[in-house]
Amino acid sequence: MPGEILDRPNPPPGKSQLPDSILEYGVNLATASFLTPEDLQAVIKFRRAADYIAAAMIFLKDNVLLEREIRPEDIKPRLLGHWGTCPGLVLTYAHLNLLIKKENQKMIFVVGPGHGAPAILATLWIEGSLAKFFPRYSLDKTGLKSLIAGFSTPSGFPSHINAETPGSIHEGGELGYALAVAFGAVMDKPELIVPVIIGDGEAETGPTAAAWHAAKYIDPKESGAVLPIVHVNGFKISERTIYGCMDDKELTALFTGYGYQVRVVGNDLANLDQDMAASLHWALGVIWFIQKAAREGKPIFKPRWPVIILRTPKGMGAPAKYKGEFIEGSFHAHQVPIPDAKFDGEGLKALQKWLASYKPAELFTETGRPIDEVLSVVPRDKEKRLGQVKETHAGREPIDIPDWKELAVAKGSEESCMRLVGKYMDKVFLANPTSTRIFSPDELESNKLAAVFDHTGRNFQWDEYSFGEGGRVIEILSEHTCQGMLQGYTMTGRTALFPSYEAFIGIAQTMMVQYAKFVKMAKETNFRAPNASLNYLETSTWTRQEHNGFSHQNPSFIGAVLNLKADAARVYLPPDANCFLSTIAHCLNSRNYINLMVGSKQPTAVWLSPEEAEIHCRAGASVWRFCSTDEGLSPDVVLVGIGTEVTFEVLAAAALLRKLAPELRVRVVNVTDLMILGPFGSHPHALSDTDFENLLTKDKNIIVNYHGYPRDVAGLVFGRKGAERMHIEGYREEGSTTTPFDMMLRNHVSRYHVAGEAVRGAAIFNERVALRSMELGSELLGRIKRDQKYIFEYGADPAGTYDVPPFK
Known part of the structure; x- marks a missing residue:
């Protein structure tokens, strides 16, 4: 029965356009005549225009509006792009435009099939977002040629959605991450809805499988909502998809188990646009219902957020067959459906027929601008156009950093x-x-x-x-x-x-x-x-x-x-x-x-006062004079600690050497910013050659005790003068269920190993150390064996192992 239209939590200016049939949580919409005849024709033409541009981007470098028959020289020498997902992306984008326009709802569109860049770029061009940020993509024939001819070339957009794509907040080069990104985007943004389209190939990834549970972490009072749209076109690059082999009951059961409310779109392709429009409005109504309850202090426990399963043929609109192979509705549509069009006469004819089927002359004016009927689908509020929403490009909101x-x-x-x-x-x-x-x-x-x-x-x-x-x-x-x-x-x-x-x-x-x-x-x-x-x-x-x-x-x-x-x-x-x-x-x-x-x-030990810590962190490294011989002057060897526990071992080694070899002069250095070590110019934080030498000396051996894999530091200092003087120890991939100090011993980062390398490194410069190097080495080796035996017998580190070493 007709009744009061459901209000959104924060109603936009003007009257809501939601139909009277959205009265209760989960009520379906009739789809047969949801769109007016005018809206239906406009969205169909928008889709035709965008599909045409997307297909042309893959193939053409000239004659971009088919003002004559296609010639081999009109076709790019290298064909890159993925057609298979594009029609579904265009369909979704077109209907999101209508939804935004009618309901004044702020949205960000996250695209999982990032290789469908032609579709997104085509729609961004039509809505004027490309021209806003890149004036050379103006809404005319010149701008359209720049877009089509430049695609997948060094002068244009790449074949995957990336940061150059207005409205994008997600790198499109690797599948699996879009759903989780969408959920992160709506947190603390109560006015925002993020439709996210997930391809059925992407849906097979582990990251996507786990991310379906992210809806369970969205509080509708404080955050916006994600609207997942699972695009099931049945094929990956050369194989059927798992979801493509599941019927509607199986998919509904799966997503119902995840906690969603499911609506399937696309089983009646003749009524596809009506179905998609009605389903998006249904989803919006469900979202508003959940949010309204939460924001009025009556939150629904375990609300069932909407999910749309969109079924369309792979590469919808492409030739049905080419050279005996099925194209539309098969994996052959995944990338370039007619790969030999430039060099094969049959392929050239097939491409001409395909692109001409969109009737571009009916969709663009003589100047190359989309006709008004196509543009009527685009939201009038430019800041709500999917390519121009400020949250996608405005940068970090200022935060208060406590003292x-x-x-x-x-x-x-x-x-x-x-x-x-x-x-x-x-x-x-x-x-x-x-x-x-x-x-x-x-x-x-x-x-x-x-x-x-x-x-x-x-x-x-x-x-x-x-x-x-x-x-x-x-x-x-x-x-x-x-x-x-x-x-x-x-x-x-x-x-x-x-x-x-x-x-x-x-x-x-x-x-x-x-x-x-x-x-x-x-x-x-x-x-x-x-x-x-x-x-x-x-x-x-x-x-x-x-x-x-x-x-x-x-x-x-x-x-x-x-x-x-x-x-x-x-x-x-x-x-x-x-x-x-x-x-x-x-x-x-x-x-x-x-x-x-x-x-x-x-x-762990606190070595530095707040004032000293601030200076040390700002510098990235410093000589720790309190544990160095004569505050680090004229050392025989330099000991470097990088990491909390391994730095403790360096200081323990310095204290041990004061007892065992008081004639050995040590400088202790701590590095807190790893990036200072690289050759000057290799990183913004890298020390100058002079500063590097002042810190680590010009000629003395440097014993580095590092938290991670030794090759990290070795790679950083490669090309640095003095790198040949470094002996680097770190994690050696040695471990077990054992004690903390045994881990130091097993990986040669213990105080005994550091002290032993210090003796060997200092002996070159200090004759007194050289005279005793054998006995010192034997003493340290004996201590290693003694502590290992104790740990094996008692399952604990020797008493006093982690007492802070005295340096006064």
Whole structure:
């Protein structure tokens, strides 16, 4: 029965256009005549125009509006692009335009099949977004030729959606991440809805499979909503898809189990546009219903958010067959359906017939501008056009960075770096209650970060005790989902932290690399403002052997960050709690970097006062005079610690050498910013040659005790004068379920190993040390065997192992 139209939580200006049939949660819409005849014809013509442009982009370099028959010289010498997904993307984009226009709803469109760039670029051109940011793509024949001829060439857009694509917040080069990114984008954006299209090939990936549960972490009171659209066209590059082999009942059962309410579109292709329009309005109504209840203080427990299953033939609109092979509706449509069109007469005719079937003369004026009927689909409010929504390019929202020194601890005490980080993040949340979050794979308590919960909670909406309560912390045991949400949250202007066990943060490595590529390209555009950095926090490290033995020992994520472009990569290994506070405050306030912070969760010595820590972190490294011989003057050897626990071993070695070999002169150096070590010019933080020599001497041997794999440091200093004087020790891939000090011994980073290398390195310059080098070496080897025997017998480290060494 007709009744009052459902109001949205924050109604836009003007009357809602939602039909009377959306009266209750989950009521379906009739589709037969949902669109007016005028809207139906307009959206059909919009689709024809965009499909034509997308197909032309793959093939043509001239004659872009078919003003004559296609000739071989009109075709690009190298055909790149993916046609198969384009018609479905165009269909979705066209109907989202109508929805935005009628309902004045702000949306961001996240595209999982990023290889469908021709479709998105075509629609962006029609709506004027390309011309806004790139004037050469003007809405005329000249602009259209620039777009079509330049596509997949060095002078134009690449074949995948990337940061150059207006409206995009997701690198399209690797499948699996779009869904999690969409969920991150809507958090703390209550007015925003993010439709995300997931290809049925992408749906087979592990990251996508886990991300379906991300809806369970969306509080509709404080956040927007994601509208997933699963595009089932049946084929990957050369094989059937899993979803393509599932019928509607199976897919409905799957997504119902995930917690969604399902609507299938496309079983009646003759009524496709009516069905798609009605289904999107149905989904919007469901979203508004859920949000309205939450924002009126009556949240629905376990709300069933909408999901649309869109079934269309692969490469819809392409030739049905070519040279005896099925094209439309088969994997042959995935990339270039007629790959030999430039060199084969039959192919040339087939291409002419295909492109002409769109009747471009009916869709574009003589000047090359789309006709008014096509443009009528585009939202009138330019800021709501999918390519121009400011959240996709406006950069980081300013945040309040609390004074870390208020939490600093006294020099000479012991403190857990992570415990103080937890307290600091609590202050960050209090100062920025709607623009900061933590995304963590269920490890906050284990990592001693529990203080973040002093004034907030976990945002898990399917827990009966926490739903409807908000919360700054998202904990889900999927590094992929955490990474995707982190990216979406950051790309839409907010700031976040991703803490993880060191051994498993590498699960998200390729996602991080793809994001770094997006950031690199974003810096090279003129319309994207800088976003907050991605901030990673590695703890539960191999050096303290806190968990499940060898399986939980893997510092390789450091190397992945080191391999990024120098202007993005930042790796910090703060040696104590005060240095860690200084570092995290800096990282949260930075922009466009990949910040990796590595630290200990166990109480460790605090070597520096707050003032000293600030100076040390700003410099990136310094001579620690308090534990060096004569404050580091005229050393025989230089000992370098990089990382909390291995730095402790360096200081323990320095103290041991004072007793065993007082004639040996030691300079102790700590490096907290790993990037200073590279040759000058290789990184913005790299020390000049003079500063490098002042720190590490011009000619003395350098013993480096490093937290990660030795090749990290070896690669950094390659090409640096003095690199040949370095002896680098680090994690040797040796471990078991054993004690912390045994891990130092097994990986040759113990105080005894450091002292032994110091004796060998100093003997070259100090005759007194050389005279005793054999006896000193024998003494240190004996201590190694003694401690190993004790650990094997008693299952614990010898008493006093972690007493802070005295230097007075």
